[in-house]
């Protein structure tokens with residue numbers, strides 16, 4: 470049986486049951502089931518640092534990777550170093566095939582201003598696709614109430630976009646629960662969150678939000694885009 474069929478079989482029996490699992494139970498199951506073939510994916514937003522801290526409390530080795538677009542805020546790079554020191558881990562940094570200069574040469578300058586979908590494809594989606602080919606499952610920190618595309622996410626599901634199991638330990642949490650956790654356990658977080666940046670991506674495509682604005686209004690301002698393309702469609706199986 471290939472990995473794909475095996476993954477979908479595994480889900481068939483567990484998906485409903487997993488909806489009542491705690492985040493810690495979900496993470497323990499993921500690490501015990503997949504070992505080195507599962508990794509936590511984080512962009513080091515509030516949710517990402519929360520899931521990283523939860524994984525560290527299980528007392529077992531875990532892999533953590535990030536998509537480094539080379540356009541991140543200095544505060545995000547500093548936070549990554551703080552996370553490595555705090556948890557004694559090395560973050561796997563996944564880079565795009567093209568450097569920023571090569572992208573400018575091949576696709577023209579400021580691609581994010583003209584075609585952010587193409588820029589995200591080059592700097593996030595394709596590097597992620599390549600990396601996920603080396604895994605059987607990945608762990609994300611998405612929550613259902615973040616965007617309409619995430620509203621039907623399950624705690625464990627088949628990721629039809631990338632062809633592996635996707636595990637979302639805090640899928641049913643609210644933002645308030647995330648921040649309670651961060652303060653309770655003194656988890657390091659990005660100081661930009663205290664300067665009206667509820668979510669933080671690349672410097673070119675993130676701005677602070679004003680009072681009353683949607684928390685994701687600061688991402689890709691001026692475009693209808695709300696997602697990088699990393700968290701898209703799930704299989705019909707995962708929507709049952």
Ligand code: SF4
Nearest residue numbers: 581585588589671674
């Ligand atoms: S968030 Fe902006 S700069 Fe970053 S990869 Fe996407 S379009 Fe490019």
